[in-house]
Amino acid sequence: MFGGHVVAMRSPETIPRSGVRTVVAGIVLTALSACTYDDVSRVGRPDVSRSGLNFGYAVSSSWLANTDYAEIVRRDATIVTPENAMKWDHIHPEPDVYDFSGADEIVAQARANGQTVRGHTLVWHQQLPSWLEDGDWSRDDLIDVLRDHITTVIGHYRDRFPGVVTQWDVVNEAFTSQGLRRDSLWQRVIGDDYIELAFRFAREADPAALLFYNDYYDDSMLGAPGRGGDGPTADGRCDVVPKCVATRNLADRFVRAGVPIDGIGFEGHVFDGRPVDYQAFSSWTLELGLQWALTEVDGPLAASDGSDPAALEAQAAMYESMVDDCLTSPNCDTVVVWGVTDSQSWVTQHTHGALGHAVLYTADFEPKPAAERVLSAIHRAHSTAGALDLGARTRSPTPRDG
Numbered sequence: 001m002f003g004g005h006v007v008a009m010r011s012p013e014t015i016p017r018s019g020v021r022t023v024v025a026g027i028v029l030t031a032l033s034a035c036t037y038d039d040v041s042r043v044g045r046p047d048v049s050r051s052g053l054n055f056g057y058a059v060s061s062s063w064l065a066n067t068d069y070a071e072i073v074r075r076d077a078t079i080v081t082p083e084n085a086m087k088w089d090h091i092h093p094e095p096d097v098y099d100f101s102g103a104d105e106i107v108a109q110a111r112a113n114g115q116t117v118r119g120h121t122l123v124w125h126q127q128l129p130s131w132l133e134d135g136d137w138s139r140d141d142l143i144d145v146l147r148d149h150i151t152t153v154i155g156h157y158r159d160r161f162p163g164v165v166t167q168w169d170v171v172n173e174a175f176t177s178q179g180l181r182r183d184s185l186w187q188r189v190i191g192d193d194y195i196e197l198a199f200r201f202a203r204e205a206d207p208a209a210l211l212f213y214n215d216y217y218d219d220s221m222l223g224a225p226g227r228g229g230d231g232p233t234a235d236g237r238c239d240v241v242p243k244c245v246a247t248r249n250l251a252d253r254f255v256r257a258g259v260p261i262d263g264i265g266f267e268g269h270v271f272d273g274r275p276v277d278y279q280a281f282s283s284w285t286l287e288l289g290l291q292w293a294l295t296e297v298d299g300p301l302a303a304s305d306g307s308d309p310a311a312l313e314a315q316a317a318m319y320e321s322m323v324d325d326c327l328t329s330p331n332c333d334t335v336v337v338w339g340v341t342d343s344q345s346w347v348t349q350h351t352h353g354a355l356g357h358a359v360l361y362t363a364d365f366e367p368k369p370a371a372e373r374v375l376s377a378i379h380r381a382h383s384t385a386g387a388l389d390l391g392a393r394t395r396s397p398t399p400r401d402g
């Protein structure tokens with residue numbers, strides 16, 4: 001509970017804290033490369049009503065036209081995220097033009113598959129159209145633009161696809177690795193309260209949707225420990241990671257002030273291969289009555305390591321540990337992997353080919369060891385699912401603050 005409203009979550013005492021850390025410490029129990037397409041097919045889509053976990057992928061509408069890709073998404077996922085189609089440059093390309101075509105294709109396919117959708121993302125510093133980025137805005141005018149965008153985009157999905165878009169990344173990546181506010185159009189023109197305004201506009205637009213603040217804390221390219229950065233420590237301490245402290249302080253203030261926020265998204269781009277104790281790293285969210293989610297998980301390998309059994313096994317262990325962190329956490333019910341196949345994952349392009357092989361399926365749509373381990377972890381949770389509070393998957397529609 002917070003702010004007088006119910007945040008549905010699993011009760012901590014019903015969930016066994018498994019020996020996840022022992023597994024990720026290096027005990028390799030699964031035969032390397034034993035995973036076949038048939039194995040994964042048999043594992044099939046997780047029964048979310050029993051495991052209590054939403055699992056899925058970031059997807060693009062152009063790739064959904066590929067039948068192999070679409071079949072993986074249909075079979076494995078209970079939730080999907082548009083990787084780019086809901087970002088400003090795609091969905092609001094001109095001041096008075098909203099283009100929902102790409103995002104609608106994704107949401108319609110999700111609905112047809114019986115899946116839900118994480119909306120991504122309403123406020124970010126990247127992928128802004130030039131009319132917005134280059135505009136000469138007053139604070140009041142930009143607040144009006146922000147309100148119109150959030151109201152229109154959320155309202156479109158609330159009305160056209162009722163009950164499908166259940167979560168929104170309202171604000172993305174607002175802090176630097178030093179824990180300061182990131183320089184962005186929103187910060188420069190509106191100032192510190194743009195985040196609070198965005199959450200309030202979002203709650204007004206859809207009182208039933210879960211509202212997340214989403215950021216990365218572990219990306220070695222962007223500053224992980226050991227590479228001059230400040231990602232999560234192995235023991236999962238938030239208090240030594242300035243960005244985590246800034247996020248926690250923001251959330252704490254929001255909860256106390258009744259600003260509507262339901263959860264924190266930890267992106268989970270693990271670029272140094274090191275499994276992170278996300279359960280510990282996110283523990284403060286439970287104290288604040290918030291949910292947490294793993295929203296953009298991937299684990300790149302060196303470009304040459306795509307067929308190296310040891311590298312693939314380490315990757316599988318990393319994925320498994322992250323899924324287990326969520327599964328065994330009382331206030332986490334969503335894990336999204338950032339892409340479906342290695343050929344369309346953002347990593348190769350954005351590291352200029354230095355890294356790759358970041359997601360669960362090869363470019364040929366073959367499941368990697370990580371695919372089998374992730375889906376098996378979800379299915380293993382079925383054995384304990386009877387003890388879970390199944391109301392945990394969705395937010396209470398109780399009227400909220402705003």
Ligand code: G3I
Pocket residue numbers: 083084126127172267296346
């Ligand atoms: O839409 C244009 C297209 O018109 C043009 O022809 C093409 C030429 O390269 O570029 C297309 O834009 C690309 C866009 O994705 C849409 O496909 C950009 O080049 C490309 O840089 C952009 O990358 C996306 C990136 O966000 C933008 O920074 C990635 O696909 C996407 O995976 C990535 O996702 C972000 C999350 O949203 C937030 N967290 C970090 C994560 C990884 O960077």
